[in-house]
Amino acid sequence: MMAGLVPAVFFLLFYFYPLAGIFIKSFVVEGRIDLSFLDQIFLSRRIGKIIWFTFWQAGVSTLLTLVAALPCAFVFSHYRFRGKQFVKTLASIPFVLPAVVVAAAFQACFGRTSFLGFTIDHPLALIFMAHVFYNFSVMLRIISGFWATLQGRIVEAAAMLGAGPFQVFFHVTLPLLKPAVWAACSLVFIFCFSSFGIILILGGPSYSTIEAEIYRQAAHMFNLPVASFLSLIQIFFTLLLMGIYTRFTRHATRFVPDGENHNLKRPETWWEKSMVMAVILFVFLLCVLPLLALVIKSLSHGGQLSFVFYRALFQNVSDSVFYIPPFHAIKYSLAFAGTALVIAVITGVCAALFIRYCETRFHKGWSSLFDPIFMLPLSTSAVTLGFGIIITLDKPPLNLRTSIFLIPIAHALVGFPFVVRAILPALRSIPEQMPDAAAMLGGSPLQIFRHIDLPLMSRALVAGAIFAFTISLGEFGATIFTARPETPTIPVAIYRFLGQPGAMNYGQAMAISTLLMAVTALGYVLIENFRKENSEGF
Amino acid sequence: MKQKFAALVLGGIFLCLTGCSSDAPEKEKTAPAEDLPTLTIMTHDSFSLSKEVLAAFEKAINARVKILKSGDAGEALNKAILSKNNPLADVFYGVDNTFLSRAVKADIFVPYAPKGIEQVEVGLKLDPENRLIPMDYGDVCLNYDIKWFKDKNMIPPAMLEDLLKPAYKGLVVVENPATSSPGLAFLLATVSRFGEQGYLEFWEKLVANEVLVKNGWKEAYWGEFSAASQGSRPIVVSYASSPAAEVFFAEVKPEQAPTDVVIENGAAFRQVEFAGIIKGTKQIKIAQKAMDFMLSNTFQEDIPLQMFVFPASKTANLPDLFKAHARITQEPARLDPELINTQREAWIRQWTDTVLQ
Numbered sequence: 032m033m034a035g036l037v038p039a040v041f042f043l044l045f046y047f048y049p050l051a052g053i054f055i056k057s058f059v060v061e062g063r064i065d066l067s068f069l070d071q072i073f074l075s076r077r078i079g080k081i082i083w084f085t086f087w088q089a090g091v092s093t094l095l096t097l098v099a100a101l102p103c104a105f106v107f108s109h110y111r112f113r114g115k116q117f118v119k120t121l122a123s124i125p126f127v128l129p130a131v132v133v134a135a136a137f138q139a140c141f142g143r144t145s146f147l148g149f150t151i152d153h154p155l156a157l158i159f160m161a162h163v164f165y166n167f168s169v170m171l172r173i174i175s176g177f178w179a180t181l182q183g184r185i186v187e188a189a190a191m192l193g194a195g196p197f198q199v200f201f202h203v204t205l206p207l208l209k210p211a212v213w214a215a216c217s218l219v220f221i222f223c224f225s226s227f228g229i230i231l232i233l234g235g236p237s238y239s240t241i242e243a244e245i246y247r248q249a250a251h252m253f254n255l256p257v258a259s260f261l262s263l264i265q266i267f268f269t270l271l272l273m274g275i276y277t278r279f280t281r282h283a284t285r286f287v288p289d290g291e292n293h294n295l296k297r298p299e300t301w302w303e304k305s306m307v308m309a310v311i312l313f314v315f316l317l318c319v320l321p322l323l324a325l326v327i328k329s330l331s332h333g334g335q336l337s338f339v340f341y342r343a344l345f346q347n348v349s350d351s352v353f354y355i356p357p358f359h360a361i362k363y364s365l366a367f368a369g370t371a372l373v374i375a376v377i378t379g380v381c382a383a384l385f386i387r388y389c390e391t392r393f394h395k396g397w398s399s400l401f402d403p404i405f406m407l408p409l410s411t412s413a414v415t416l417g418f419g420i421i422i423t424l425d426k427p428p429l430n431l432r433t434s435i436f437l438i439p440i441a442h443a444l445v446g447f448p449f450v451v452r453a454i455l456p457a458l459r460s461i462p463e464q465m466p467d468a469a470a471m472l473g474g475s476p477l478q479i480f481r482h483i484d485l486p487l488m489s490r491a492l493v494a495g496a497i498f499a500f501t502i503s504l505g506e507f508g509a510t511i512f513t514a515r516p517e518t519p520t521i522p523v524a525i526y527r528f529l530g531q532p533g534a535m536n537y538g539q540a541m542a543i544s545t546l547l548m549a550v551t552a553l554g555y556v557l558i559e560n561f562r563k564e565n566s567e568g569f
Numbered sequence: 570m571k572q573k574f575a576a577l578v579l580g581g582i583f584l585c586l587t588g589c590s591s592d593a594p595e596k597e598k599t600a601p602a603e604d605l606p607t608l609t610i611m612t613h614d615s616f617s618l619s620k621e622v623l624a625a626f627e628k629a630i631n632a633r634v635k636i637l638k639s640g641d642a643g644e645a646l647n648k649a650i651l652s653k654n655n656p657l658a659d660v661f662y663g664v665d666n667t668f669l670s671r672a673v674k675a676d677i678f679v680p681y682a683p684k685g686i687e688q689v690e691v692g693l694k695l696d697p698e699n700r701l702i703p704m705d706y707g708d709v710c711l712n713y714d715i716k717w718f719k720d721k722n723m724i725p726p727a728m729l730e731d732l733l734k735p736a737y738k739g740l741v742v743v744e745n746p747a748t749s750s751p752g753l754a755f756l757l758a759t760v761s762r763f764g765e766q767g768y769l770e771f772w773e774k775l776v777a778n779e780v781l782v783k784n785g786w787k788e789a790y791w792g793e794f795s796a797a798s799q800g801s802r803p804i805v806v807s808y809a810s811s812p813a814a815e816v817f818f819a820e821v822k823p824e825q826a827p828t829d830v831v832i833e834n835g836a837a838f839r840q841v842e843f844a845g846i847i848k849g850t851k852q853i854k855i856a857q858k859a860m861d862f863m864l865s866n867t868f869q870e871d872i873p874l875q876m877f878v879f880p881a882s883k884t885a886n887l888p889d890l891f892k893a894h895a896r897i898t899q900e901p902a903r904l905d906p907e908l909i910n911t912q913r914e915a916w917i918r919q920w921t922d923t924v925l926q
Contacts, residue, residue: 056651131787138792143801231784236745236925247747250644252914253671332820339820348818349874350619352636414644421648425655432657433637516638529787530615531877532811532828533818537791537798 035385038378049419057259068256085240089223092162100170106310108178111295120555122318123168127505127551129522130228132544139324157233166219172494177211210456217276218452225410241265245412262415269410273403329541340538355519364520368503371442375499379450387458405451408444446499453495457488521547607633608855611658613645614638617875625867630858650675659850666841670910678845685864688882693841701843707878708809709754710837712828714796717803728834739779742793742802747917748784755806758838761902772923796828810877813895832898839901
C-alpha cells in the first residue's frame with residue numbers, strides 16, 4: 032500500500048503541480064476565469080481537422096505496427112535461433128534517434144537518390160513508416176515477452192482436442208495474449224497520438240497534430256490559453272482512451288505464467304526455418320537498412336571510406352565554449368539515462384504494485400482510475416509542462432528550473448508509463464492465491480515481492496527498463512526544458528551540428544548519431560545481462 | 570567471462586554517474602579563490618562564444634558567466650516572459666526584430682545605454698529607450714547551388730521575381746513561416762518587396778511554379794538543398810552568411826564557396842538580434858558591465874565565426890573568411906517591428922491559406 036506514495040508524490044510534484052500552474056496562468060486573468068479564447072478554437076475548422084488527423088494517423092500507425100509486430104512476436108516467443116538477441120537489439124535502436132536523423136536515414140533509403148531503386152516521398156507514407164520504425168520494438172518486446180510466458184500446455188491441449196492452428200490462434204492464444212496486445216497498442220497509440228518531430232519533419236507543413244499545434248501556439252505565437260486548452264484536450268482524450276482500454280482488459284483471462292521460459296525450441300522444419308528467416312529479413316529491411324544508411328553516410332567522404340567525420344568530432348575548430356567532446360556527450364547521456372531508468376523503474380514498479388494491490392483488495396474499478404492517470408505524461412505536451420515547471424518549481428526547496436536533476440526527472444516522467452504498461456500484464460497474471468499463500472506461510476511483503484512478483488515480472492520489467500533508458504537517451508520531448516550547456520547529451524550534439532551549414536557539420540551529425548546507436552545497443556546488452564545474472568538467484 | 574565483462578561495463582557506467590556529480594566541485598577548485606558572483610545570461614540554442622572571449626568576459630565583469638540555453642529564439646523569449654516575477658537570468662541575449670515588440674510589451678527589460686552604443690549602426694537600433702541593444706544581425710535570403718546552375722548552363726536568380734520564371738519551376742525550397750524563423754523572415758521580405766496587397770499574389774504564382782515548403786531550416790537545407798546533401802532543389806532560403814559557413818565547415822577549405830546568395834533588390838530580410846538587462850536582476854551593476862562588454866570589439870569580433878552572423882558594432886573587424894565569402898547588402902528589406910507584431914499572425918494565416926491548400 033505504501034508503494035502508492037512513491038508515484039503519487041512524484042506525479043504531484045513534477046506533473047500535476049506544474050501543469051496546474053500553467054493552466055491557472057493561462058485561464059485566469061486578473062482573478063477571473065477568462066474563456067474568451069474559446070471562439071478561436073471552436074470557430075476554427077483548422078483545429079477540428081488537426082484533432083481528426085491526430086486520431087486518424089495514430090490509429091493507422093498503431094494498426095500497421097501491430098500487423099508488422101505480431102508475426103515477429105510469435106517467432107521471437109517460440110523459437111531460439113542464433114543472433115536473436117542481436118536482432119532484437121537492432122530493432123530497438125530506432126527509438127533513440129531524433130526525428131531529423133530518421134529523416135536523413137529515410138532520405139538515403141527511399142529518397143530520390145535511393146540505392147534501393149524506388150522512391151517513397153508521400154508525406155503520409157513517410158509518417159506511417161517512421162511510426163512503425165519507431166514503435167515496432169515496443170510492440171515486439173511487450174507482446175513477445177508476454178507470449179513467451181504463456182504455457183505451451185494450453186495451446187498443446189487445444190491442438191490435441193482437434194483445433195486447427197488458426198482456431199488455436201483465434202480462440203486460445205489471442206484471448207490469452209489480449210492484455211499484452213492491448214497494453215502495447217495503447218502505448219503505441221498514445222505515442223503516435225502525441226507525435227511531434229516526425230509529423231513536423233517528415234509530414235511537412237500540410238500535416239499537423241494537436242501536439243505540433245500546441246508547440247506552435249506556445250513557442251511561436253505565445254498564445255498560452257489556446258496552447259493550454261489544446262493540452263487539456265489531449266489529456267482528456269488520453270484519459271478517455273485509457274478508460275476504454277482498462278474496461279477492455281479488466282476481464283482478461285488469467286493464467287499462471289512460467290517465470291522463465293523453457294519452451295523455446297529451435298526451428299526444425301522447413302516451414303519454421305523460413306518463418307524465422309522471414310522475420311530476420313523483415314527486421315533488417317524495416318530497421319537495419321535505414322540505420323545502416325546513417326552509418327554509411329558517417330563513413331563516406333567524397334565517395335570513399337573515411338573516418339574524417341569521426342576524427343573531426345574531437346576537434347573544436349571554432350574554439351567554442353559549447354564545443355561538445357564526444358565522450359562528454361556519451362557520458363552525460365548515459366548518466367541521465369541511467370538515472371532516469373532507476374527513477375522510472377522504482378516509481379513504475381511501485382505504481383504497478385499499487386494498482387494491483389487496489390484491484391485485489393478493494394475493487395477492480397481502482398485500476399480504471401489510476402491506469403489512465405499514470406499514462407498521462409506520455410501524451411502531455413512537453414512545451415506546456417516545460418512552461419509550467421518554469422513558473423512553479425521556482426522557489427526553494429523546489430527551485431529546480433535550471434537544476435541538473437530536472438533532466439532525468441523529466442525523462443523518467445515520460446519513461447514511467449512504459450514501465451507500468453510493460454509490467455502490469457505480467458503482474459496481473461500472477462494468481463492471487465500465490466502471494467496469499469506466501470503471506471500465510473509468514474512471508475513479509477518485501478519477501479513476497481522479492482521471491483514471487485519480481486521473478487515473474489522480470490522479463491517485462493527489463494522491457495520497461497529498456498524503454499525508460501531509450502526514451503532518456505533519445506531525449507524524447509524533454510529537450511524543451513532549459514538546457515544546461517555544461518552537461519550536453521548526444522542528441523544536443525546532433526542538433527548543434529545540424530544547426531549550421533557546412534559539409535563537416537552534416538558528416539559529424541551522422542557520425543555522432545552512429546555513436547548514439549552504438550551506445551544504445553551497448554545499454555540494451557547491459558540491461559539484458561543484468562537480468563540474466565540476477566535471475567539465476569530467483 | 571561474459572558476466573565479468575558486463576559487471577565491468579556496469580561499473581564503468583556507475584563511475585560515469587558518480588563522476589558527473591563530482592564534476593561540480595572540481596570546477597570550483599579551478600575557479601579563482603575569492604567568492605565571485607555569477608552573472609546568468611539566458612539565450613537561445615544557437616548562441617555561441619569562444620573560450621578565449623568567455624575568459625575575457627569574466628575578467629571584464631569580475632564575475633563568473635553562466636549561460637542558459639532555453640530553446641529556439643521564440644521559446645527562449647517566452648520563458649523569459651513567463652519567469653518575469655522570478656527571473657531566471659540577469660541578461661537576455663537574442664531577441665530578434667520579429668519578436669522585439671512582444672519583448673517590449675511584456676516589459677521585462679530595463680533601459681541601459683552601454684558603452685559603445687554610438688558605434689552601433691543606426692539602422693539596427695529599433696528601441697529608442699535602449700531596453701534592447703542591437704548585438705548582431707544576419708540577412709535571410711535565397712541561397713543557390715553554384716555548381717548546379719553552371720552544369721545546367723542556367724543563370725542563377727538575381728531577385729525574388731526571378732523565382733516565378735518557368736525555368737525555375739520546381740527549383741525552390743522555403744521554410745514554413747509558422748514554424749521557422751528564417752521562414753518568417755523570408756515571408757516578411759516578400760511583404761516588404763510586394764506590399765501587403767501584393768505579396769499573396771507572388772506566393773500564389775510561386776506555388777504554381779512548384780515551390781516546396783518544409784517546416785524547418787534543417788529539413789529544407791539538409792533534406793532538400795542540392796548543395797548540402799542529396800536534395801534535389803538548387804535554391805533554398807537560408808542566411809547570407811551560409812556560404813561562409815560552407816567554407817569554414819569544409820574538410821579542405823575551397824577557394825570559392827559552393828553556394829551563393831541573392832541579397833540585392835530587397836530580396837534579403839535583415840534579422841537583428843538584441844540583448845537587454847532583465848528587470849528584477851539583483852546584480853544590475855554587473856549586468857551593465859556585461860552589456861558594455863558585449864558591445865566591445867573583443868566580443869563583437871568573436872560573433873561572426875561563432876554564430877555566423879554580423880557584428881552590430883561598426884568598429885568590429887570582420888574575419889577574413891567573412892570578407893571573402895559572406896556578402897552583405899546595403900538595402901535589406903525592412904518592416905516596422907510594430908507592424909510585424911500586429912500583422913504577423915494575419916500574414917501567416919493568409920500565407921497558410923494560400924500556400925498550403
